[in-house]
Amino acid sequence: MPAFSVSTDPVLEVSNLCVRLGGRQVLQDISFTLNKGSVSALIGENGAGKTTLLRSILGIQPWQKGSIRVLGKTVRGQLSQIGYVPQKIAFDPYLPLRTRDLVALGQTGRHWWQGSDTAAVADALAAVQAESFAEQRVGMLSGGQQQRAVIAHALARRPRLLLLDEPLANLDFASASRLVELLGVLARKQGISVLVTAHDMNPLLPILDHLVYLVGGRAAAGNVAEVVRSDVLNRLYGYPVEVLQHRGRLLILPKNPQQGLEIPCHVHEDLDEHD
Numbered sequence: 001m002p003a004f005s006v007s008t009d010p011v012l013e014v015s016n017l018c019v020r021l022g023g024r025q026v027l028q029d030i031s032f033t034l035n036k037g038s039v040s041a042l043i044g045e046n047g048a049g050k051t052t053l054l055r056s057i058l059g060i061q062p063w064q065k066g067s068i069r070v071l072g073k074t075v076r077g078q079l080s081q082i083g084y085v086p087q088k089i090a091f092d093p094y095l096p097l098r099t100r101d102l103v104a105l106g107q108t109g110r111h112w113w114q115g116s117d118t119a120a121v122a123d124a125l126a127a128v129q130a131e132s133f134a135e136q137r138v139g140m141l142s143g144g145q146q147q148r149a150v151i152a153h154a155l156a157r158r159p160r161l162l163l164l165d166e167p168l169a170n171l172d173f174a175s176a177s178r179l180v181e182l183l184g185v186l187a188r189k190q191g192i193s194v195l196v197t198a199h200d201m202n203p204l205l206p207i208l209d210h211l212v213y214l215v216g217g218r219a220a221a222g223n224v225a226e227v228v229r230s231d232v233l234n235r236l237y238g239y240p241v242e243v244l245q246h247r248g249r250l251l252i253l254p255k256n257p258q259q260g261l262e263i264p265c266h267v268h269e270d271l272d273e274h275d
Ligand SMILES: Nc1ncnc2c1ncn2[C@@H]1O[C@H](COP(=O)(O)OP(=O)(O)OP(=O)(O)O)[C@@H](O)[C@H]1O
Pocket: 021, 022, 026, 044, 045, 046, 047, 048, 049, 050, 051, 052, 053
């Protein structure tokens, strides 16, 4: 399989997107472009609007202003080009559904009665290294295996854009690292554009090409060095913050500790300023 480098072919273009929900401006003038074969993170605290943005890209959340283009077209008619892994997935342990069945359902979509493309199902299982548990019930798998099974489900229609809503949230460190590595491989080897939401960008840094950092409904977008800078983040937060680097991890802290951001209690020592 050829390896893809990140290209300048736009797969997703979000321009000046504004979304109001329940009388509140949840997203305000969001603009960014994701290219083919890139890995991007959509970072924000609880309630920042990450899921709302993914739902807008999927065409299930109406917006008031702006535009979203997938492969140069409106999302309507392009849904088969998008794989989606939602945030909360719980499988009953006794659900009579094997991993292979779940992936086949992803391949056939709603038409479960149609035969699935077995080669596409096998490719999706292989892409996430799920062959060894393909015949096991999904409800009996570990959290990390379930996450890989639902990603295979999303990959079964060979999408060009893969959206994952907090896929690392319930994984231990080792499973999260394996999943991050896998997402990098999907982007580089298969040319899929991957967009991952998370609260913490650090686990994703090794594979990240692009960052969309959401605060209070507004976003800064670009590569990590362009976004994670105190001048950019000062504007976004509306108060002074500092960016610290500690053993390859990035920390964003308020200059005045009374203000908003949470300071992780385990990383207070030996911090060097990074701008
Ligand atoms: N249907 C709705 N009506 C009104 N407000 C909503 C609706 N859906 C979401 N919201 C609000 O929009 C804001 C953004 O929600 P969203 O779920 O997009 O955030 P998030 O960044 O994904 O959060 P989390 O990290 O907690 O999943 C929140 O304040 C939420 O309460």
